[in-house]
Amino acid sequence: MPGSLIGTEVRRVEDPDLLVGETTFIDNLRIDGMLHVAFVRSPYANADILGVDVTDAIAAPGVVAVLTAADLELKPFHLFGRGLHEACARAPLATDRVVFVGDPVAIVAATSKSAAIDAAELVIVDYSSLPSAIGVEAALADDAPVQFAAIGSNVIAGTRDADDPNLFGDASVVVRGRFENQRIAVVPMEGNAIAAIPGDDGMGHDLTVYVSTQMPHAFQRMACTDLGLDPATVRVITPHVGGGFGGKAGATAEHEIIIAAARHLGQPVSWVEGRSENLVALPHARAQTQWVEMGFRSDGTITGLRVRIAADAGAHGGFGGGLAAGPTRLMAQGPYNVERLSYNVAVVATNTTPIGAFRGAGRPEATAYLERIIDIAADELDIDPVEIRRRNLLRADQFPFSTLTGMTYDVGDYAASLDEVVRLADYRALRAEQAARRASGAVKQLGIGVSTYVEITAGGTPSEFGAVEVHPDGSATIRVGTSGHGQGHPTSFAMLVHDRLGIPMDRIRLVQSDTAAVPRGSGTGGSRSLQIGGSAIHGATGIVLDRARKLAARRLEADAADIVVTDDGRVGVAGVPASALTWAELAELAMTNEGGGEPLAGEFDFTQAGATFPFGAHIAVVEVDTETGFVQFIRHIAVDDCGRVLNPLLVRGQQHGGIAQGAAQALWEQFVYDADGNPLTSTLAEYAMPSAAEFPSFETANTETPTPLNVLGAKGIGESGTIGAMPSVQNAVVDAVSHLGVRHIDMPCTPERVWQAIRAAAKGETVDGWREPPAAFATLPLRIPPKVVVVEPDV
Numbered sequence: 001m002p003g004s005l006i007g008t009e010v011r012r013v014e015d016p017d018l019l020v021g022e023t024t025f026i027d028n029l030r031i032d033g034m035l036h037v038a039f040v041r042s043p044y045a046n047a048d049i050l051g052v053d054v055t056d057a058i059a060a061p062g063v064v065a066v067l068t069a070a071d072l073e074l075k076p077f078h079l080f081g082r083g084l085h086e087a088c089a090r091a092p093l094a095t096d097r098v099v100f101v102g103d104p105v106a107i108v109a110a111t112s113k114s115a116a117i118d119a120a121e122l123v124i125v126d127y128s129s130l131p132s133a134i135g136v137e138a139a140l141a142d143d144a145p146v147q148f149a150a151i152g153s154n155v156i157a158g159t160r161d162a163d164d165p166n167l168f169g170d171a172s173v174v175v176r177g178r179f180e181n182q183r184i185a186v187v188p189m190e191g192n193a194i195a196a197i198p199g200d201d202g203m204g205h206d207l208t209v210y211v212s213t214q215m216p217h218a219f220q221r222m223a224c225t226d227l228g229l230d231p232a233t234v235r236v237i238t239p240h241v242g243g244g245f246g247g248k249a250g251a252t253a254e255h256e257i258i259i260a261a262a263r264h265l266g267q268p269v270s271w272v273e274g275r276s277e278n279l280v281a282l283p284h285a286r287a288q289t290q291w292v293e294m295g296f297r298s299d300g301t302i303t304g305l306r307v308r309i310a311a312d313a314g315a316h317g318g319f320g321g322g323l324a325a326g327p328t329r330l331m332a333q334g335p336y337n338v339e340r341l342s343y344n345v346a347v348v349a350t351n352t353t354p355i356g357a358f359r360g361a362g363r364p365e366a367t368a369y370l371e372r373i374i375d376i377a378a379d380e381l382d383i384d385p386v387e388i389r390r391r392n393l394l395r396a397d398q399f400p401f402s403t404l405t406g407m408t409y410d411v412g413d414y415a416a417s418l419d420e421v422v423r424l425a426d427y428r429a430l431r432a433e434q435a436a437r438r439a440s441g442a443v444k445q446l447g448i449g450v451s452t453y454v455e456i457t458a459g460g461t462p463s464e465f466g467a468v469e470v471h472p473d474g475s476a477t478i479r480v481g482t483s484g485h486g487q488g489h490p491t492s493f494a495m496l497v498h499d500r501l502g503i504p505m506d507r508i509r510l511v512q513s514d515t516a517a518v519p520r521g522s523g524t525g526g527s528r529s530l531q532i533g534g535s536a537i538h539g540a541t542g543i544v545l546d547r548a549r550k551l552a553a554r555r556l557e558a559d560a561a562d563i564v565v566t567d568d569g570r571v572g573v574a575g576v577p578a579s580a581l582t583w584a585e586l587a588e589l590a591m592t593n594e595g596g597g598e599p600l601a602g603e604f605d606f607t608q609a610g611a612t613f614p615f616g617a618h619i620a621v622v623e624v625d626t627e628t629g630f631v632q633f634i635r636h637i638a639v640d641d642c643g644r645v646l647n648p649l650l651v652r653g654q655q656h657g658g659i660a661q662g663a664a665q666a667l668w669e670q671f672v673y674d675a676d677g678n679p680l681t682s683t684l685a686e687y688a689m690p691s692a693a694e695f696p697s698f699e700t701a702n703t704e705t706p707t708p709l710n711v712l713g714a715k716g717i718g719e720s721g722t723i724g725a726m727p728s729v730q731n732a733v734v735d736a737v738s739h740l741g742v743r744h745i746d747m748p749c750t751p752e753r754v755w756q757a758i759r760a761a762a763k764g765e766t767v768d769g770w771r772e773p774p775a776a777f778a779t780l781p782l783r784i785p786p787k788v789v790v791v792e793p794d795v
Helices: 015-020 115-119 216-227 253-265 276-279 319-324 365-380 386-392 413-426 427-440 488-500 529-556 583-590 649-665 718-742 751-763 775-779
Strands: 035-040 047-053 061-067 104-110 124-129 154-160 173-184 194-199 207-211 235-239 270-272 286-296 302-314 340-349 443-453 462-468 476-480 508-511 563-567 572-573 598-609 615-625 632-639 700-701
Touching: 035 115, 035 253, 035 276, 061 115, 061 253, 104 115, 104 253, 154 319, 194 253, 216 235, 216 253, 216 427, 235 302, 235 751, 270 583, 276 583, 286 319, 302 319, 319 340, 319 751, 340 775, 365 386, 365 443, 365 718, 386 413, 386 443, 413 427, 413 443, 413 615, 413 632, 413 700, 413 751, 427 443, 427 615, 443 718, 462 529, 462 583, 476 488, 476 529, 488 508, 488 529, 529 563, 529 572, 529 583, 529 598, 615 718, 632 649, 632 718, 649 700, 649 718, 718 751
Parallel strands: 035 270, 207 235, 302 340, 476 508, 632 700
Antiparallel strands: 035 104, 047 124, 061 104, 154 340, 173 286, 194 207, 194 270, 286 302, 443 615, 462 476, 462 598, 563 572, 615 632
8 A cells, every 4th residue: 555645745636727717717717699787786784675766777788678677576595594583584686675785686687797786876776865773782772764664673682591590600700791793794805706507508407596695505505596407407516616614605696687687598607706895795794792690719710701792794694793602602601611501592684784694603702702701711810821721721631521511522622722822822931021021011912812612614505425446547637526726626626636555646646626526515614625526536446445345356366355456556566566456456357247337436425423623722822002992913833622533734734714804804804884773894995804914924723633533533623713713812811911901802803992991990990891682681581401311221
């Protein structure tokens, strides 16, 4: 058997094409007769539509059609196919009312982009403006305009736990905080893009859709369900995708409108989102207001935890608001021993862009409030932030561990990752430097932020399709139902096949993201691809290897048990180099009568028994200028555990990208509206998207605790960096000025916010951001505990 590549650094095989531009994105497509679409979007956050006049637009040069809801007759749908309440189903094109700035009202289809954009400005929409509700607390006010009359309230979903009079019964100290996990934009490098081509493609499809998505098969199902199409007649192809991060996890209103327009007009139609359009209309994320209380004994051990979250769903009941009741709740106690828990959530509709998912999708929000409240407790109890965490972390001998929210953590050694990050950071030296700066009254104070976390991966669809085929020229093709968009799938999946078959990686091709070439798949999301898709490929490779050994045994007149893959990548008798066949010879043999007359191929559907739970610990170091509030991000050390590491290079890349996005939310990013719902950060001139220049070089490492739930021992790594980085960076900023009396600073920790917090503390004000939660929490329906069924053993 050739030496294994598993666990070694292998360069990404897909990068050369990306770097020299030999790849295809939606905007690169050149299709005869293609029409280009521009959307007419609402400038109001809440308004009735009194009329739409398309007369001037339809007469403009290059315009083929101007279409409204009446022309396309699209039925109501839910964003990404996930509805929080049936009353929240929306018309893809607004009919009589718009409910956020950017709500699409009409489209212009023209022979060029420029012609479509120019003509869209000629569409006259008569609006009657209405009061709007911006932000969850405004939407929960008694006089707030209600978005869904059928619901009768802006609370469109939510539950509460029954009151527990003993929640903090034995606590010596109860600390509390009100935290804003602010609304952010996804900002992928490539915005949304789609091209729909009606007509027979010669393969039995009546419609071909090219779309920038993370989940081609799920997109096919969602769009066909909403549009009343037979999935067998619709082919979905995803070429290269310039970033997704959860923002491209299904069908949006714009996608369905483009498909419907192509069918209505009988011509190919495309839409490529502009940057401002992306910022205003692509689903936003996070947007939780959190009221958190935690009880501690005098030794720093946790007793009880109460969490109340108002989650902004945005307009049309965006499904992302429901993440507070899903992943955020499921991960409510994080990596800690918590004895009692009360968790209440109200999902609130507002007149803002709908909320969807972003890297971590609910899990960073849970870690953020836990790590802030624990730092507040450390300050209150005068216990070092590392030490208070160490006293409360779950022990390695407690796994598998059942949480208070019904999760079963598979395996972990949380203390090991914390100890390692403390060692790598030289934590004691950092604290000594901090003490020296404080003693000297230095203008630039050092902040050291700590976080420990656990997250859930592969918690959604537990199954995936994989297939491997060896061809008569000795090359191999992998087909898989995941859909990579930058994570390194062609590299990691080829490594798995090479490891078992010995076929050189440059002779292994990956086919993905095409519903005509891959029969089924669940796409990429929730850090599931390697553990689920990789396990499917591992299984399919095993089928190929088993058949190859039988073919070789028959041809070489040997026992199949003695057949191995040789050091030079052939298949033959162990210890007898001369008795071996190449993969080309085996693939040819497989197609003969002797070999069964079928390709040398295998298909495998892998189903994982449960979710996996990666974990880790991060330390961030910042300098804060106490005169200006400016924050300089100077170090970040991360130790993440994603089970068995297949390719350290790919893991490190995912860590780096995740850290950057988590730190960006802590320090810079926020999507802001004014009181009337007008977006104030609708371009990258206002939305504070950092560049590489704002970041230090990240220091990353890994511990490895393989999961027993898949043969690879792998857990997800795609979102861990974000989850660990966000609270550690925020904690670092607060830590830098905590000796001045600052208790909390909401994200993003902008210079103005830091400066204001320092000024308030200097006046003797205790600023923790606390305001009492809205009364709506008291009226939420009680969560019904799952019924416990006791099965008596047979006697």
